[in-house]
Amino acid sequence: MIEWYYPLLAWAAVLAAMARGLQVLFGDRGPRWLPLLVGVVAWIPVAGLPIARWLHGFNSNLSIPLVAILLNASLSPFCGRRWLDERALRAGLWFGASAGVILYPMAAGFGAFDPYGLGWHWPGIELVVGGLAVMLLWRGNAFGWVLLVTGVAWRMECMESQNVWDYLVDPVYFILSLIGLVAPRRRIAIVDRVSSDPDLSEGTAVPQP
Amino acid sequence: MTSLTRRTLLTAVASTLWCWPREDEEVHPGEASFQLAALPPDTGGPDEPLFQDRFIEHETEVGYVHCPSLCEVSPGSLACAWYAGTREGAKDVGVWLSDLSQTAKIATASPAETPSQVTSWSVPRVIMDRAIATEELDRYIRKVGNALLFTDAEQRLWLIYVSIAVGGWSGSSLNARCSLDQGVTWQQSHRLSLSPCFNISELVRAAPVRLTSGEIGLPIYHEFVGQFPEMLWLRPQGDRLSATKTRMAGGHSFIQPVIVPMGPQHAIAYLRNLTSARRISYQETQDAGLTWTSPQSLSLPNPNSSMAAVRLSNGSVLMAFNDSTENREDMTLAVSADGIRDWQRISVLDRVAKEFFAYPYLTQSSDGVIHLVYSWKMKKVRHVAFNEAWVAQQLSNPPLASNGGLL
Numbered sequence A: 001m002i003e004w005y006y007p008l009l010a011w012a013a014v015l016a017a018m019a020r021g022l023q024v025l026f027g028d029r030g031p032r033w034l035p036l037l038v039g040v041v042a043w044i045p046v047a048g049l050p051i052a053r054w055l056h057g058f059n060s061n062l063s064i065p066l067v068a069i070l071l072n073a074s075l076s077p078f079c080g081r082r083w084l085d086e087r088a089l090r091a092g093l094w095f096g097a098s099a100g101v102i103l104y105p106m107a108a109g110f111g112a113f114d115p116y117g118l119g120w121h122w123p124g125i126e127l128v129v130g131g132l133a134v135m136l137l138w139r140g141n142a143f144g145w146v147l148l149v150t151g152v153a154w155r156m157e158c159m160e161s162q163n164v165w166d167y168l169v170d171p172v173y174f175i176l177s178l179i180g181l182v183a184p185r186r187r188i189a190i191v192d193r194v195s196s197d198p199d200l201s202e203g204t205a206v207p208q209p
Numbered sequence B: 001m002t003s004l005t006r007r008t009l010l011t012a013v014a015s016t017l018w019c020w021p022r023e024d025e026e027v028h029p030g031e032a033s034f035q036l037a038a039l040p041p042d043t044g045g046p047d048e049p050l051f052q053d054r055f056i057e058h059e060t061e062v063g064y065v066h067c068p069s070l071c072e073v074s075p076g077s078l079a080c081a082w083y084a085g086t087r088e089g090a091k092d093v094g095v096w097l098s099d100l101s102q103t104a105k106i107a108t109a110s111p112a113e114t115p116s117q118v119t120s121w122s123v124p125r126v127i128m129d130r131a132i133a134t135e136e137l138d139r140y141i142r143k144v145g146n147a148l149l150f151t152d153a154e155q156r157l158w159l160i161y162v163s164i165a166v167g168g169w170s171g172s173s174l175n176a177r178c179s180l181d182q183g184v185t186w187q188q189s190h191r192l193s194l195s196p197c198f199n200i201s202e203l204v205r206a207a208p209v210r211l212t213s214g215e216i217g218l219p220i221y222h223e224f225v226g227q228f229p230e231m232l233w234l235r236p237q238g239d240r241l242s243a244t245k246t247r248m249a250g251g252h253s254f255i256q257p258v259i260v261p262m263g264p265q266h267a268i269a270y271l272r273n274l275t276s277a278r279r280i281s282y283q284e285t286q287d288a289g290l291t292w293t294s295p296q297s298l299s300l301p302n303p304n305s306s307m308a309a310v311r312l313s314n315g316s317v318l319m320a321f322n323d324s325t326e327n328r329e330d331m332t333l334a335v336s337a338d339g340i341r342d343w344q345r346i347s348v349l350d351r352v353a354k355e356f357f358a359y360p361y362l363t364q365s366s367d368g369v370i371h372l373v374y375s376w377k378m379k380k381v382r383h384v385a386f387n388e389a390w391v392a393q394q395l396s397n398p399p400l401a402s403n404g405g406l407l
Helices: A002-025 A032-042 A050-055 A064-079 A085-108 A115-121 A124-138 A142-158 A164-170 A171-182 A184-194 B003-019 B104-109 B130-137 B388-396
Strands: B050-056 B064-074 B077-085 B095-098 B124-127 B143-151 B157-164 B171-181 B203-205 B218-222 B227-238 B240-249 B254-262 B267-273 B281-285 B298-299 B308-311 B317-321 B332-334 B344-351 B359-365 B372-374 B380-386
Touching: A002 A032, A002 A050, A002 A064, A002 B240, A002 B332, A032 A064, A032 B359, A050 B130, A050 B380, A064 A142, A064 A164, A064 B124, A085 A115, A085 A142, A085 A164, A124 A142, A124 A164, A124 B003, A142 A164, A142 B003, A171 B218, B050 B298, B064 B380, B077 B143, B077 B372, B077 B380, B095 B143, B124 B143, B124 B308, B130 B143, B130 B157, B143 B203, B143 B218, B157 B203, B157 B267, B157 B372, B171 B203, B171 B227, B171 B240, B171 B267, B218 B332, B254 B308, B267 B388, B308 B372, B317 B359, B317 B372, B332 B359, B344 B388
Parallel strands: B064 B143, B064 B359, B227 B254
Antiparallel strands: B050 B380, B064 B077, B077 B095, B095 B124, B143 B157, B157 B171, B203 B218, B218 B227, B218 B254, B227 B240, B254 B267, B267 B281, B281 B298, B308 B317, B317 B332, B332 B344, B359 B372, B372 B380
16 A cells, blocks of 8 residues: 555655755745645645645656655755765766666667566566665765665555566656766756755755866 | 764665565566467267357447457356447547356357347446546546456456556556456456556557466557567456566567467467558467567558457467458458468458458357457447357358358
8 A cells, every 4th residue: 555655755756846946946035845835735635636646647657766866856955954965966867877778768669678577577686776775875875875765665565566667767767867967067056056055054065066 | 883884784774675585476477388278068069150240239329439358257158348439539438348148048049049039238338437547546547448358267357458647549558457246346446567668658459368377468569669569467466466578579560469379388479560561460489478489471461450369179270350451441250270371261241341340359258159349330349259160161161242141
């Protein structure tokens, strides 16, 4: 039953991040808690169903790393600290882009091999991701935490999918990662502004481009 | 806690989470064999040729009737599901179901009896539409489409149906629903996650094959960016289906695979051809569906339309198809001894210019009667029932006119 609730969190993160993005776009106007409030809108029931569940019809598999990055962006100003620093976000972008490049072209029909099928019963993906998580955590990269949480979600079967790929990457995450890597200077500027609070002096320092 | 201890603990947790084997409930394709259809009981002599047909009709005429599928829910009882609405893809499209009981009577009906005296299909009823799907799946559903019925080894009746939230057919997702009382009542639907791209563009059309393990192999196809055939491997678990899939071919040329098991490990897949070749294509497997040969063409034409096929008791293959490279104005039956070469046309069931006869679906019930349903002029479902003796008779008397039963 936990998979019924995951979209509530995921779509709240999407709406909150969109609100935070608009805040930044308009010169950081509005209170810090505004993204949080907008995120809560996803839980308002309409015709007996939370808005997030209605939206779930359009995209049923928002990956855990994407949700983590969106939550970081939208909640950091409110909470006063950033969980994912520049280094972690860069790791996240590389992870999303790499996983997407491996997965999507072939899954869309380029060639006779379908890597998505490996996500059901081939332990290699779990070993690779587990190894990456260990490496990142050992080196103190916070994206290792994201992969650890993804592992928890995978164990708890938080999503309706039984395929590990759906926990790791989704098309939105893939496209955002590609954009972030192709245009790094703009990305750094956006990430810096979206997930930081101009009033806060503490927290993780973010290198300026 | 020191940094080293913290990192050690974290890495231990991460490696345990990711590397500890997960409880495995998925189907492992290739580990079971195809379950071939059981031969009908021997009656001690050659059967008399039998051919009957009838229509499954809505109480009030519906604008668009399409994509019927058929299933023997218990010995002697058939269920047929199709979708119908004002037009293809309309929001008012629903999946309809009708029952035909006591099909055993078909085999023993005397020529004097008309089909309506033997038995008839029940009044169709809606078993799925966008409102039901929205409620059961707890998400936005804009419309429903292709649907398929089959039973599992426990005699549970399953409905696999397409739902769409946005876009056309390429926005399709597959859902499953189970009935424990042969379609009278249904359990709640659940979504099958089968695609990494928004879980869309997976469709179903043709009959499933049973595996000796009790699992189901269901041919499906993908339509977004690429168009290609796939095998869906299903394991019933209570009122839910656990699903995995494997690819039959890549690219964007073939959809709607029809699987005909020829042996425990050998099967032929017939494919709707989207290319300019305009021929039915086929693939073969020698490892129970795990891997398939590259698609090749049969001699039979294909106007970019769906076909159906079934293996007869003598090992030959019977196919229902549109015998044209241009249109769907006919519904024809043909037989091949090996399922690949030397197709012989045995009957033209319908042929009317400017009309549509489409999406045939074949199954052989436990009494040996072969049942064919197809969309008739997109207004009704036509049900044709015949036996292998009739097929043999037709082989020796090639068709001279339309309406195969009256040849």
